[in-house]
Amino acid sequence: MKLYNMKQATNPRRVRIYLAEKGIEVPTQDVDIMSGENRSEVYLAVNPRGTLPALQLDDGTVIDESIAICRYFETLHPQPPLFGIGALEQAQVEQWQRRIEFDGFFNVASVFRNTAPHFATRSAPGSAPDTRQIPDLAERGRILLPGFFRMVDDRLRDRQFVVGDTLTVADITLFCTIGFARWVDIGIPDDCPNLHRWNEAFRQRPSAKA
Amino acid sequence: MKLYNMKQATNPRRVRIYLAEKGIEVPTQDVDIMSGENRSEVYLAVNPRGTLPALQLDDGTVIDESIAICRYFETLHPQPPLFGIGALEQAQVEQWQRRIEFDGFFNVASVFRNTAPHFATRSAPGSAPDTRQIPDLAERGRILLPGFFRMVDDRLRDRQFVVGDTLTVADITLFCTIGFARWVDIGIPDDCPNLHRWNEAFRQRPSAKA
Numbered sequence: 001m002k003l004y005n006m007k008q009a010t011n012p013r014r015v016r017i018y019l020a021e022k023g024i025e026v027p028t029q030d031v032d033i034m035s036g037e038n039r040s041e042v043y044l045a046v047n048p049r050g051t052l053p054a055l056q057l058d059d060g061t062v063i064d065e066s067i068a069i070c071r072y073f074e075t076l077h078p079q080p081p082l083f084g085i086g087a088l089e090q091a092q093v094e095q096w097q098r099r100i101e102f103d104g105f106f107n108v109a110s111v112f113r114n115t116a117p118h119f120a121t122r123s124a125p126g127s128a129p130d131t132r133q134i135p136d137l138a139e140r141g142r143i144l145l146p147g148f149f150r151m152v153d154d155r156l157r158d159r160q161f162v163v164g165d166t167l168t169v170a171d172i173t174l175f176c177t178i179g180f181a182r183w184v185d186i187g188i189p190d191d192c193p194n195l196h197r198w199n200e201a202f203r204q205r206p207s208a209k210a
Numbered sequence: 211m212k213l214y215n216m217k218q219a220t221n222p223r224r225v226r227i228y229l230a231e232k233g234i235e236v237p238t239q240d241v242d243i244m245s246g247e248n249r250s251e252v253y254l255a256v257n258p259r260g261t262l263p264a265l266q267l268d269d270g271t272v273i274d275e276s277i278a279i280c281r282y283f284e285t286l287h288p289q290p291p292l293f294g295i296g297a298l299e300q301a302q303v304e305q306w307q308r309r310i311e312f313d314g315f316f317n318v319a320s321v322f323r324n325t326a327p328h329f330a331t332r333s334a335p336g337s338a339p340d341t342r343q344i345p346d347l348a349e350r351g352r353i354l355l356p357g358f359f360r361m362v363d364d365r366l367r368d369r370q371f372v373v374g375d376t377l378t379v380a381d382i383t384l385f386c387t388i389g390f391a392r393w394v395d396i397g398i399p400d401d402c403p404n405l406h407r408w409n410e411a412f413r414q415r416p417s418a419k420a
Contacts, residue, residue, distance in 0.1 A: 049309070049361075061298070063298075063302065063305055065304065067304060067308065068302070068304035072301035075296065075297035075300055076297050086285065087282050087286050088271070088282065090282070091278045091282035094277060095273055095278035098275045099259070103338075128313075131350050131353055131354070134344060136346065136347075137344055137347055144334055144338055151258075
């Protein structure tokens with residue numbers, strides 16, 4: 001088993017934090033997205049989609065998509081549960097994971113991929129056809145992010161975690177989104193005290209360094 | 211229990227097809243996105259995010275996000291399984307559901323929301339701040355979709371379903387993406403015979419009319 005990884009990239013980080021919370025160790029191999037190594041013939045033979053992370057099992061099967069990789073391990077190593085317990089909590093973890101991903105993470109990615117010089121001709125991820133950057137999309141990401149931060153700040157009023165009484169993948173996606181936002185100089189707004197508190201608490205967890 | 215619904219909209223359709231495949235009946239209440247009813251005070255009191263579908267439980271709890279609503283029912287009504295069985299298959303359902311959603315569905319949505327006159331000032335979904343349409347984003351969706359159709363066509367070579375031997379939510383997302391694409395005059399390319407065959411087979415299922 002091998003996890004194709006990039007130390008600085010946000011999606012691999014989600015999986016690394018998940019594995020650290022579970023106490024699971026998986027050998028990694030680094031692939032450099034910035035230089036375009038993820039679009040090399042060698043890597044496309046592993047994952048034709050060209051995205052990271054990707055998990056290669058011993059029989060050669062490859063799972064891509066960070067949350068799909070986490071779910072694979074969740075079934076094999078159910079403790080501690082990071083996708084919730086029972087119908088309602090599992091649905092709420094899914095709901096918040098997706099809200100955070102779509103309203104937060106994807107908007108940060110819109111800002112980053114449509115402004116970073118490395119992605120001038122490849123604003124779409126992985127092995128997608130060349131597409132030029134869209135400055136208006138970066139601007140839209142910046143317009144939408146304050147509302148996202150306030151939504152999660154409101155959710156974290158009187159709560160230690162996004163869902164339930166323990167950490168879940170929804171918290172992991174949120175923590176990684178905040179880290180990613182720093183790449184494009186977007187911080188947690190000053191008027192989001194609950195989110196600041198939550199973020200400081202996560203930073204104290206050993207998994208935060210994974 | 212009540213499902214906030216819009217007959218023509220794609221995300222509510224995903225849930226309706228899922229429920230039909232399970233044989234579950236849920237009362238629905240229609241909300242009209244085109245006229246902006248999803249941004250009315252009445253609906254925002256139910257779901258502040260302003261998106262559809264949303265499931266309201268008898269105690270008032272609201273679950274939004276189509277896949278989160280499906281997962282809620284999956285735990286309560288596990289048969290027939292629509293999220294896979296066992297670690298690998300569950301991971302592959304998640305992987306393909308997400309690939310189809312991100313590389314297919316979201317690109318169709320980019321074309322639609324950035325060209326349809328109804329969304330001239332609200333290109334972002336739900337109750338997000340007003341944002342103008344981005345014609346370049348619609349164009350990028352059109353550039354990326356042929357590669358998506360070929361990826362799933364290749365996957366469906368020698369396969370009856372996207373993952374495993376039975377229908378899963380990955381098939382439902384794919385079927386709804388193809389229907390959504392028709393709204394913006396994008397059809398399955400002629401050189402995707404496997405996808406054409408798969409789509410015709412799905413159209414014969416009673417759930418396709420849900």
